[in-house]
Amino acid sequence: MKKNLLNELKNECLGCKKCPLGETRINIVFSDGNPETAKAILIGEAPGENEDKTGTPFVGRAGKLLNEFLEKAGISRAQDLYIINTVKCRPPKNRVPTDEEKTACEDYLLKQIEIISPKVLIFCGATALKSFYDKKIQISKIRGEILELEIGGEKRKCIPIFHPSYLLRYHSLDEGSPRDLMLKDLKKIKKLMDA
Ligand code: URA
Numbered sequence: 001m002k003k004n005l006l007n008e009l010k011n012e013c014l015g016c017k018k019c020p021l022g023e024t025r026i027n028i029v030f031s032d033g034n035p036e037t038a039k040a041i042l043i044g045e046a047p048g049e050n051e052d053k054t055g056t057p058f059v060g061r062a063g064k065l066l067n068e069f070l071e072k073a074g075i076s077r078a079q080d081l082y083i084i085n086t087v088k089c090r091p092p093k094n095r096v097p098t099d100e101e102k103t104a105c106e107d108y109l110l111k112q113i114e115i116i117s118p119k120v121l122i123f124c125g126a127t128a129l130k131s132f133y134d135k136k137i138q139i140s141k142i143r144g145e146i147l148e149l150e151i152g153g154e155k156r157k158c159i160p161i162f163h164p165s166y167l168l169r170y171h172s173l174d175e176g177s178p179r180d181l182m183l184k185d186l187k188k189i190k191k192l193m194d195a
Contacts, residue, residue: 002115003035005115006035006112010030013030013088016089018105019089019101019104019105020101021087021101025047026052027055029057029089030055030084031112032056032057032081034082035082037079038082039118040082040118040120040193041112041113042122043085043122043124043128044058044083044085044128045086045096045128046089046094046096046097047085048094049090051063052089052090057085061165062165062168065168069167069179069186072183073186074187075189082116087102087105088108102131106131109131110152113156117152117154120156120159121151121157122158122160123159126163129160140162143159144161144185145160146192161182161186162182162185
């Protein structure tokens with residue numbers, strides 16, 4: 001059922017030229033994960049080079065690191081999550097998507113959330129957080145907090161977490177380090193998903 005609705009939406013998206021990214025992309029990067037069993041949606045920023053080539057989100061270096069963290073937290077990428085981005089096409093040179101690009105893609109994002117209607121939304125990085133929350137807030141100040149926000153017609157539990165690209169720069173696992181906090185946040189998310 002969800003799959004049919006998502007396929008319709010994906011077909012709409014495939015020919016999309018609502019913003020300039022439609023001219024430079026190789027592939028639309030629509031989603032990954034199992035829409036029927038997902039308990040949470042993880043929202044990243046935008047596809048990078050590997051994602052653009054393959055059509056799948058989070059398959060490059062950042063994606064591999066994300067996979068490692070998910071595994072450590074006991075979250076199955078394939079069954080527990082539906083993974084998407086704020087924009088479906090790669091911005092040239094991996095720059096941050098513009099407000100115009102995010103606005104053009106917003107309907108697809110909101111419809112994906114409405115169709116999956118998950119218990120939990122994970123804002124993975126500042127771009128996803130700022131698409132739904134105060135633009136001035138810093139991810140480091142709010143990560144790990146459970147926010148109750150009305151999105152796609154319903155109140156949902158939303159948790160901001162660090163983006164894995166940020167973690168690629170910090171290797172320490174010490175208490176309070178970015179990697180330590182990421183694992184703690186994902187374990188908290190796992191509990192929320194299973195509650
Ligand atoms: N970074 C993102 O935010 N999303 C991807 O799909 C890949 C890298």
